[in-house]
Amino acid sequence: MSELLSPEILMSIMVAAMGGATVILFAALGELVTERAGIWNMGVEGTMLVGCLVAYLVMAGTGSPILASIAAIGAGMVAGLIIGFMTVTLRVDHFVTGLGFNLLASGLTLFWFRSYVGGGKPPSYSTIDTVPIPGLADIPILGQILFNQHLLTYIALLSVPVIAVFLRRTTFGLETRAAGENPQFLEAKGLSVATRQYAALLFGSALTGLGGAFLMLAFADQFRPDISGGRGWLAIVAVIAGNWKPLRTMAAVLIFAILDSLAVHAQGVGVDVPYQFFLMLPYVASIGLLILIRSRSGQPAKLGVPYLRH
């Protein structure tokens, strides 16, 4: 155990955790906006998985991480559109829709991947490099953790205040929240609830797809089935444990990411506790967080309630 607590390993755990947090943070912020608009989207895991596969295919085909990220965003939006059609237009139960979509995504990505690979070996590529911020990256300890990361990590961290301000201070943010709190009010003002819910889903799913792309580009050199490994679900837990507030959601995401990073390092360092027990940590912690943090005051009043126009 003590090997894990040496300064170098702790440092390495934190640096890797920021990368891991990026994946979950994108999805969690996306889900936060979606849920504030009243859609309880349980299809995050599937959306991320689709983002992963599409990013992998484009990266393997073109070698361009930018194209891969854009494609994954597009794929995420298609996923959001399907989920939106079912929840907003058809008014299928939100939970059922999400569960169904995850199963669809799991099957589709598996088939797509297998028929792409055929009998051969799946192509791989080298993962993307970090972009140190000149000057700041030289600060001891914090510099390595915060300013020697991937470009998308900076973007994810900056998205937290941006989304907080968007939700609180802009008209469209207010309207998005109204769709989740009091849709009749929006309707009375002559504004469409469906439009805002679709917009939130498209935005949220795009972010989730981008998170999937980052997982592929920064951590894996090739796709494997169900590579998202529950990160989409952890994003949903982060939103609930964060009481639907951006900053707290990020805090929950960081807890999961640090535990995840700890598990990876435990395998590398060779601790006497079997590594599988470390791998369980984020999942156990997610249940623990939900038991400990019981406040649901930030939950939108009409979250998960299909809106029927009058």
Next chain:
Amino acid sequence: MIEITRRQTVGYRARIVAYLLALVMGFACTSLLIWLSGASVMEGFSALFEGAFGSEEAMLQSLVAATPLIFTGLATVIAYRAEIWSIGQEGQMFAGAMSGYFASLYLGGAPMVVAVPVIILAAMIGGALLGMLCGWLKSRFAVNEIISTVMLNYVIVYFLSYLLAGGPWTAEGSTSYHQTALLADNFRLPLIVSDVKLHIGFLLAILATVLCWGILKFTPFGFEIRALGANPTALRFKGVNVARTILIVMAVSGALSALAGVSEIFGVNYRLKGDVLTGLGFTGIIVGMIGGLNPFGALIAALLFGALENGSLYMSVLSDIPPALVPAMQGILLLFFLSASVIVRYRVRIRRASYV
């Protein structure tokens, strides 16, 4: 203007038409998928169906493949009727197989008539306990059951991985296979048709289907399950202990899932390993939902999906289409069925606006 109203009741005819339409759309989309992957649609489907129904042996083999799906499908029906959205069938199935194996370690040379029932019982207890844990988290701490079941699925799979990858249950000399040693003969489920390994698990599955149907339809507990889904507040006012009902529902659902693990491990593979179980719980969710959350509907869906699962191996040999087509197809069918089951509940009328 276009007016959309909810129908009070949906006729059988409307429902059958909607479901048939969903089936057709599902197959059309699957064909598109095969075509996009560059393989021949006709060859693919004909190989799939030949592998599933082509001979008496193929059909019996399809029943073997359907057996665990019937159990996980029923587990879904029981939980979802109560609107408890558990997706823990996968983990509970693993827990069941593991508890059954754990029991077998202490059964030594016990005769089969003793050993098999004990294994089945132990498995059901294991699955039920895992299910109840999520039920308890839900009623005591308001932890959403979707989340607790998903997370525990991961936990249990990692735990099995520990046991089999060098842990205490690993077969000697085969660490890299991640499996236990072969089970002794007295632990194996008796076979009905020995050539294809059709075991008594299939009969148990049919029995379980009838029991679930009877419980849901005729017993006070069945009423509580349905009422919990429809109106938990009313149930509470009626004096029913809702927390207790949730626990029992999750226990029954977990025990049913566990039986899926028993049939695969003790009926077909004769050794405990993770990858032969992977996905059977999730497919059970599709089975239960496509079956309209009705035990007999789930049975029919499980038989269909078991056949597809069985045919997919044959298809992958005869054509370039990977067996993964089947899970993709199941997902597609599910979304169409979900849409159809909702659309059929609405009546769309076009009429002139009468107020203005």
